[in-house]
Amino acid sequence: MLEFCRCGKPVKKAGRCAACYEVDQRARRKQESEAIHLEIVNTGYEDLLRSQLIPLFKRETDELITKWTEKNIVLPDGEGFFSISAPNWDFAPEMQFIFEQLKNPDVKEIYLQFGSQSSKTLFEICAISWFIADRKVNGMFVPPDERLIKRLQVRMSNIWEKSKIMNYEPKKGGKEFSSFGTNRVAWGLATSPSSLAEMPADFVVFDEIDEIKPQDVNPIQLARSRGRTKPNFKLILASTPKLLEGNGGIQDYYNNSKRYAIEMQCPHCKEWSEFTEECISAEEGADYREIEAKGLGFAICPSNGCEIRDESHEQMVVTQRWKDLDPDLPCTYVGFHKASWNTIHNDFSSIAAKRVKAKEEGTNSFKDFYNSECAKPTDLDALGGDIEQTELALEKYNRKEIPEDVKSITIGIDVGTDRVYCVVIGWAPDNKTLFSELTPNWIGFGQKEIDLPGIEEDAAYYLSEGIQGQGEYHIWSVNLLINGAWIQVGATFFNSLEDAIPVIKAAIDSLQRPKRAEAKKITGCYLAELPEDLYVFNVHYHDNNTISADFYSKNINGEPTKGLFLGTYTNGIARGFYSLPTSNGTSERELFLKGDKSGFITASAILEKVGSIEKYVRPLDITWSEEIKYIPAEECEALLRG
16 A cells, blocks of 8 residues: 655655655754763763864964974985985074065965075975965966976985985976976976966966066966966066176066065174175185185174184174165065075185186176175176186275375266276265365375366365377366365267366256256146146155155046055155045055156056055066156146136
């Protein structure tokens, strides 16, 4: 006899149809679960279960990445610091801060402008390993050419095979990618656009971007597109600098980022300073082999002139720290500069020896020294040939020989075709006294006291030298005292002293007529008028590099809106943020304007929104648009009322 369920459907099991039976079973299981939970709570086991089970599913997100690499990454013999088989970042403490930027959700791109043997490649390997093994994400590694791909594949494979946490599968992928279970690292090629446009990536690492050959398609921009759908995408650009500024190398990226430079502590005066290549020297006349073998190099403390020998170098390195050069900039794009003497491998003597050797070998070697050791690009080709060490010799000045009145020193250098001219000037509050003290020296060098035509100076001394047969008249030096101010002017390629007078007057004018400086300020009203829209840029404050202005916009049929622009104005570029009150609070937008004699034009580039702030995705990619041109106008309020 056919039976029917309570719902009217034929019975399948336990007096119920299939659907009703499943509903009853779910209700029973829920009741049993609630009973078990009640028993756990009543017997006091709930806290115990939480303490034991939750850690099993919790990721160690607070663990420093440097500690993670030290614990999990195994290096082949000879890879690590002093041949240690695991990364030991105690020898490079500044790298910890860079590693932690990988976790920072505000950081989108990281730029490393590093010298040779400065832990750049080791950082790349450890960063990729952490992304794969800890974050379980996919990424891409992009060397500049196939030669470097092959070399790095071998190096990284050796590390990943030894590091059990990586779950590396060497038989998969081959040249195209490295496999780690469910994750992988694609091997891209900077000169192959197709290799950069195939797979989404949570991170992309470019190595030696300054060696990427110019091409129609920007490989870095292509790589950025791989991460558009990834909320925590990271782009890492690293290189030993070779390309001069303006050529798209690591120097350009560093200069357009939130920059960090390394500070070291002087072991004598305890002051923290950035030690540049100018701080490193050696005992005069020593051969480069002798400098390194006998430790004849040293560093001069930029703060107080302390002499620092090699025995203090290691302690300075293991305690060095980053100095934020742009504290007001956001950390969206962060750049780091690290020279070779900021590593445990190079003391002051080895760097000084390399510099002396490079000078002896000529221009190309000296250029390589700046690139590899100083981590700076330099244009030494303009020197017009090899420069001998004797021709680049620097005079040494003992601090005790500098007049006590001197508070600062400036150095001017003129590069000729066969020599380099250098002028050192000391500045003092009482220039009249210093001028008198130096007058005997100038006379001894051949300068003659003269009366400058059309100028009422207190005194003037003049040294000249002509070149026969070339019609050139070189003014090597004019020292003049006027109203208590000492001015020194050097110029070349004038036909006479009279031809140089306008330059001399301009130097005097910069001191004598400060009101002229006011005329160069850009305060005032600027107007941009479109068919149906009116834009007004009212600059009400400009002093030094700081600028603030009101921004008005008015549609022909609407009411005007007003916002505030705050920023800087340097080299003819106004850069800052435009704040506009809204119903939800305040919105901010990054704004670039380029000034010239006729007004301002605005920058055009891709914007991204971060919270209530709109920022340029890449300031390097901006273009200048003549569509909206601000020209000087009369009083702004009258314009708006009209």
